[in-house]
Amino acid sequence: MSSDFSATGLEHGHNGTGNILHMRRLGIDTYQEPVIYMRSDCHVCKSEGFEAQSRIEVWHGERRIIATLNVITSSLLKAQEAGLSESAWRALDGREGGAVRVMHPLPVQSFSQVRAKIYGKPITAEGAGAIIHDIVQGNYSDIQITSFIGACAGDRLDISETIALTRAMLAVGKRLQWDAHPIVDKHCVGGLPGNRTTPLVVSIVAACGLTIPKTSSRAITSPSGTADTMEVLAPVNLTIPQIRRVVAREGGCIVWGGAVSLSPADDILIRLERPLDLDSSGQLVASVLSKKIAAGSTHVVIDIPVGSTAKVRSRESAQTISAMLVSAGAAFGLTVKTVLTDGTQPVGRGIGPALEALDVLAVLQNQDHAPADLRRRALVLAAEVLELGGKAPPGAGLALAASILDSGAAWQKFQAICEAQGGLREPELASYRHDLLAPRSGHVAAVDNRRLARIAKLAGAPKAPSAGLLFHAPLGSLVTAGTALMTIHAESPGELAYARAYADSQADVIGVEEV
């Protein structure tokens, strides 16, 4: 039963009488949701009927935000003052004692489209545009954004809704344009701990002369995103002019997409998806494609790991997502090639930003102990990109990729890219560590990616870059009772204890069967 009270027909900036208060920076960090603090006996609260948790429109000169009200019942504020949280202060460009005007915000019209979707109606192109616009403008509260995420979760978005969402996300972000052609790219839909092929693929492909301006995400529900891992090795928060300089010089880059506002909507959605651990196929496709298109890519290879505990659990659902990526991509003139890969266990040994970065360096430097599985996957994907980008005929990509890696050309290219991005850095190891031991001797018969990721997250990854775990027991390996199956790394004793408590409570995260 819909109850669409929200469409108003009013134009933005209605004539409600503004009320003036003097702003004060309270130094309260509420993360991204802006909060305004007013006294309960303040004349504005009384005359406007504001109460705790009311949504309030706040103006400082030409700057405008919608903030959530917390009511002050103590002497923290004077009656003529409006306290601002840190995010509200920044968004309004606050000035101590300066005047802000507060009023009732208009009802957010586009939320009626979210409600309609919740009740089973498809999202239209117009609806998607309006929703994403309002989210980026800060007009949605956290619970409204959460409603939208839930409405799109699982398989609730069909192909036309997905295209509409992609277009809407593109419309609110910046777009890069390049003189070169083709512009190649690679992407992994995620869900496989340690699958850090991007720095390798970019290095190989750029070393072959293709243009690959790679923008990566931070973690959504995983212990590390490519941007998190790369940040351990070099700065990734580059501006668009900085990215242009890096790509002009080296042919490639590995930067955080969020820093350049290629998909600001996606960045906001991620902030709430992360604590909820919710995914949506349609949103995933829109998120990937909007970023690739915004980055100016023309040809992209997409890695879809499949495994019972990976993000994509079956070949069937991988094929669904693959088909959506290809056909939604085509709607924007983007050539998409998907690669279904093994998603039954982590890739490499490290899980968490710094530990994964060490794996990447080992492969690039052709170290003896470099994880062979990470190397192999990177070569397969680089081969696809080289073939898609016309640098190798079909079937010849793999040999070319391997020769570039073996010769050290990829490592040289990676160092050059890092230098161009601001300088190569050494990963640091965490101070607090704990081994989890094999309960019996035998061979490793099963690995639960999700619970491994959970342990790495509880240990502090990705916020604590050195946190995570080292995975010592790939599928099929033989282990002796009492040897370490994994080592948890943490930056604080509290986080180490927390990850241990969880790991100790779990049977068979790494399943050892007697031979």
Add this chain to the structure above:
Amino acid sequence: MSSDFSATGLEHGHNGTGNILHMRRLGIDTYQEPVIYMRSDCHVCKSEGFEAQSRIEVWHGERRIIATLNVITSSLLKAQEAGLSESAWRALDGREGGAVRVMHPLPVQSFSQVRAKIYGKPITAEGAGAIIHDIVQGNYSDIQITSFIGACAGDRLDISETIALTRAMLAVGKRLQWDAHPIVDKHCVGGLPGNRTTPLVVSIVAACGLTIPKTSSRAITSPSGTADTMEVLAPVNLTIPQIRRVVAREGGCIVWGGAVSLSPADDILIRLERPLDLDSSGQLVASVLSKKIAAGSTHVVIDIPVGSTAKVRSRESAQTISAMLVSAGAAFGLTVKTVLTDGTQPVGRGIGPALEALDVLAVLQNQDHAPADLRRRALVLAAEVLELGGKAPPGAGLALAASILDSGAAWQKFQAICEAQGGLREPELASYRHDLLAPRSGHVAAVDNRRLARIAKLAGAPKAPSAGLLFHAPLGSLVTAGTALMTIHAESPGELAYARAYADSQADVIGVEEV
């Protein structure tokens, strides 16, 4: 694609090291979501890796809450202090300077059931029990509760999920038991502004000697709930012993169900459903039935208004809800009779707590100008209750109900109930009013309940009890250009201006066609 990282297997109360801080009451009202404030350089934040918006478990002696962290970057707090919001202070029974222990909370295990539902799996009886238990314990953040609401919205809950949810809601609340039999009750699923039959039905039915201990809700998405309207006339926040005394003396009561914790889960869900304006058939059925069963009812008549702008829009969906109510009720031994009523326009003249209370008084007092439609609906429902409760043979209920109302016996009973609840009060009229005029002469051809309700809500109802509107132009009535179609009432000039701005922007909330 599910990513269920949240099931832990850990028992509640894990062994994470606690950290001691000294509590300070900051006097910040964040409504129901408890907030804890800590300095960014506080040793606990550092050692535990807490950041803004982290969920934190806080203990004060035996009392425990989960609170959201806001990080203080100013001198508001000392490094050893933990500031608490008003709701956190109350829940912990705070004491200035007293010691609180803070730690990472365990992942909320039941949220994996919410996630599974979002991805299309049905909610099990166990799952519903665990979710509702955790919500009532305060273990869910607002965005987690919002995800649950979205997952149940529309028609997403089937009958077995609805029964499971009803049982779960019953399990966390108190239950009343009565010696009398039958215990009758009435309920309206809502959505029709001004449909305030409850005080009338209870008065008539109790005057006939049936036992009707009526607990009502406050508004969810409407400008007034029965409890909001009744509160204008008498206290409704009664304790269970107080309710027992009222019912023992008068055979009936009209109190707020939330005050007696009959369905504490529902009260929490309502707090977030209201700003989102989201409904769910299954949750509606579970909410109604859990409250009726908890109140000890054995026979209940349920009013389902049907109309294109009512909460239930078609006979078809009314029949679906009706069938769910009857069969889920039967699973708990509750006899349910549903009555589909006209939902095409508001009932009576007032919309908003006090204005509706005035309509109720007019009918009870048999005033000449009493709204005939409200009177008629109340008699029809009272007749059904009288017949269901065995006080009148089939077909004879209406005459009995009318005679009780006409004789003044119902008004006497209502006064007696109000006195027993703490004393009858006079409704007050709001100070700020504005007439909306007919744009042309003609007859009233259409009325949009939803936009009328929206106007009343923007005027401040139900939080401002005198706010709302008087509706002067029922369907079919003849109006002259320039006469008032409705009068907006508000308690503050800001709210009046806001309701006017919205009303002025809307065409044909009350549609007048030239004759």
